[in-house]
Amino acid sequence: MSSRTVRLIIAVASICALAAPAGAQPLVRKDLSLAMALTIATTASEACKALNQRVSVTVVGRNGEIIVQLRGDNASPHTIENSFRKAYTARTFRVPSGEIVKRLKDNPQLGAIHLTNVVAAQGALPIVVGTDVIGAAGVSGAVTTPESPGGVKDEACVKAGLDKVADQLK
Numbered sequence: 581m582s583s584r585t586v587r588l589i590i591a592v593a594s595i596c597a598l599a600a601p602a603g604a605q606p607l608v609r610k611d612l613s614l615a616m617a618l619t620i621a622t623t624a625s626e627a628c629k630a631l632n633q634r635v636s637v638t639v640v641g642r643n644g645e646i647i648v649q650l651r652g653d654n655a656s657p658h659t660i661e662n663s664f665r666k667a668y669t670a671r672t673f674r675v676p677s678g679e680i681v682k683r684l685k686d687n688p689q690l691g692a693i694h695l696t697n698v699v700a701a702q703g704a705l706p707i708v709v710g711t712d713v714i715g716a717a718g719v720s721g722a723v724t725t726p727e728s729p730g731g732v733k734d735e736a737c738v739k740a741g742l743d744k745v746a747d748q749l750k
Contacts, residue, residue: 702731
């Protein structure tokens with residue numbers, strides 16, 4: 581091999597050696613544990629049950645995958661799917677699902693509403709650690725009354741679940 585080829589190989593190897601460590605660091609992040617997801621879900625379910633609401637609850641993780649799903653006693657069949665879609669929407673857009681309702685009112689042509697599993701319905705909140713959204717929880721099934729829309733009650737139950745684990749979300 582010529583000295584020019586050797587120098588070229590050494591130069592390329594040096595560049596690769598310098599570049600590799602910067603991109604080779606593992607991600608360090610927090611994720612929802614099953615225990616935390618269960619606490620959120622059971623607390624949200626119990627909060628709604630205390631209000632005489634028959635609901636379903638879904639907690640999704642960082643990638644929108646279901647970690648826990650609970651169908652309350654006598655909850656309507658559609659509530660299990662709707663609680664998931666609310667949670668998925670809150671996780672995907674990193675905002676309360678009710679925010680998507682507002683965005684749709686402001687822009688009836690909102691294309692995001694047509695994405696799979698996205699729904700414009702209040703009742704889900706993102707689960708946040710610092711500025712990192714690690715999941716979301718959604719509730720569906722609270723009955724709308726003249727005094728209070730069902731989605732407001734659903735969201736209040738989710739908030740109760742998140743409040744229960746707030747000290748762990750730091």
